[in-house]
Amino acid sequence: QVQLVESGGGLVQAGGSLKLSCAASGRPLVSYVLAWFRRAPGKEREFVARLNWSGGVTYVTDSVKGRFTISRDSAKNTVYLQMNTLKPEDTAAYYCAAGSGARSGLRIEYMYWGQGTQVTVSS
Numbered sequence: 001q002v003q004l005v006e007s008g009g010g011l012v013q014a015g016g017s018l019k020l021s022c023a024a025s026g027r028p029l030v031s032y033v034l035a036w037f038r039r040a041p042g043k044e045r046e047f048v049a050r051l052n053w054s055g056g057v058t059y060v061t062d063s064v065k066g067r068f069t070i071s072r073d074s075a076k077n078t079v080y081l082q083m084n085t086l087k088p089e090d091t092a093a094y095y096c097a098a099g100s101g102a103r104s105g106l107r108i109e110y111m112y113w114g115q116g117t118q119v120t121v122s123s
Contacts, residue, residue, distance in 0.1 A: 009117030022096030047105025
């Protein structure tokens, strides 16, 4: 199993920044894709970004491209989501997920999930 623990959420004003962290443990991540999803109140959970652990290739969904960046620290087994120029519509619970061989942002491809961290952006 892979255990995932998110941190770094909080309350921030519009235009501000936050950096989320997701610490992974339990298994080597070499065959895994680590991703961030979010669920806004009253909405479905949506894909935000993913990172292929072995090659470092990243993908960010269009709605946050240019504002959010996904990265990793291999030594710490941690993946990050740097969020800049935050907007009130970014308010959501943010979840870290891991999937072996995942190729997309489909939730079904991710077997392991963290408990989430809340991000609230005030206007």
